[in-house]
Amino acid sequence: MRLINTYIIAFSFLVIGCKNQNSDIKYYPHKNQYQNKETINLNLQNSSLNFKDINSLVNTNFKNQKRTLITFKDENGFEKIIIPLVLVELKKRNVLSITKDSILIDSGHKISRLKTILKRHYTNNGQNFRYPKSSQKAVVEITLELDDSAEVLKESLANLTKVFGEINNEIKEDLQLRIIFSVFRHIPPPPPNNN
Numbered sequence: 001m002r003l004i005n006t007y008i009i010a011f012s013f014l015v016i017g018c019k020n021q022n023s024d025i026k027y028y029p030h031k032n033q034y035q036n037k038e039t040i041n042l043n044l045q046n047s048s049l050n051f052k053d054i055n056s057l058v059n060t061n062f063k064n065q066k067r068t069l070i071t072f073k074d075e076n077g078f079e080k081i082i083i084p085l086v087l088v089e090l091k092k093r094n095v096l097s098i099t100k101d102s103i104l105i106d107s108g109h110k111i112s113r114l115k116t117i118l119k120r121h122y123t124n125n126g127q128n129f130r131y132p133k134s135s136q137k138a139v140v141e142i143t144l145e146l147d148d149s150a151e152v153l154k155e156s157l158a159n160l161t162k163v164f165g166e167i168n169n170e171i172k173e174d175l176q177l178r179i180i181f182s183v184f185r186h187i188p189p190p191p192p193n194n195n
Contacts, residue, residue: 025079028161029176037067044072044157047150054153055181062086072154080161085180090139094132096121097141097182100148100156105130115163122167122175135175143182 040061042054049057058068070082096118097104103117122138124131132138142156157179164177 024077025081026161026165027081027083028164029083029178038065039067039069041069041071044070044150044154049150050146051144051148051150051153051181052146052183054150055183058084058181059086070153070157072157074158074162080157082157082161082179085139085178091137093130094137095139095141095180096131097143098156098160099143100152104143111159114159115166118160118163119167119171123171135173138175139178139180141180141182146183 040057042049042057047054054070058070061068067083070084071079073079098111098114101111103109103111103114105117105121109117118140120128121131121140122135124133125135126133140160142153142160144152144156160179161177164175168175
């Protein structure tokens with residue numbers, strides 16, 4: 001009998017250990033997003049690319065029918081895998097633009113207010129015309145300086161995913177974090193028409 005109890009306890013620890021191992025990886029928006037697509041991994045921990053190059057890589061891979069998996073570990077050692085979307089036509093109200101230190105909505109906010117603004121972005125349900133009608137349409141746009149390093153992007157993504165996880169736990173819904181990278185705010189406006 002003691003031997004059976006020992007086996008049951010050992011088996012329980014094995015199962016619990018396996019469950020904990022799988023939960024150490026978080027996918028955004030979710031693991032099965034591009035299950036049947038060819039993927040290219042980009043680990044931000046050891047990348048020398050800048051934001052412009054990373055954005056270009058994501059877009060080029062998309063054009064070639066591939067998806068880029070952006071991977072990094074947060075401060076707690078959890079692995080995060082971001083599958084960035086490629087910019088398509090989106091209604092402005094569905095996109096929350098953030099930089100490394102600001103949130104570009106309303107009259108602008110400090111990044112320290114990310115939890116409040118991100119929660120409003122995902123739970124608006126059509127109440128405020130500046131925010132999405134539903135969480136299924138919500139997208140977060142990361143827009144950094146073109147020469148910002150992969151480390152700056154990693155820090156921005158780590159903060160975003162941490163805050164998003166807190167919100168998801170609070171409201172107890174299965175929200176999906178959809179992320180796009182953008183360099184469009186760096187494109188100069190067209191010259192004035194002198195006609």
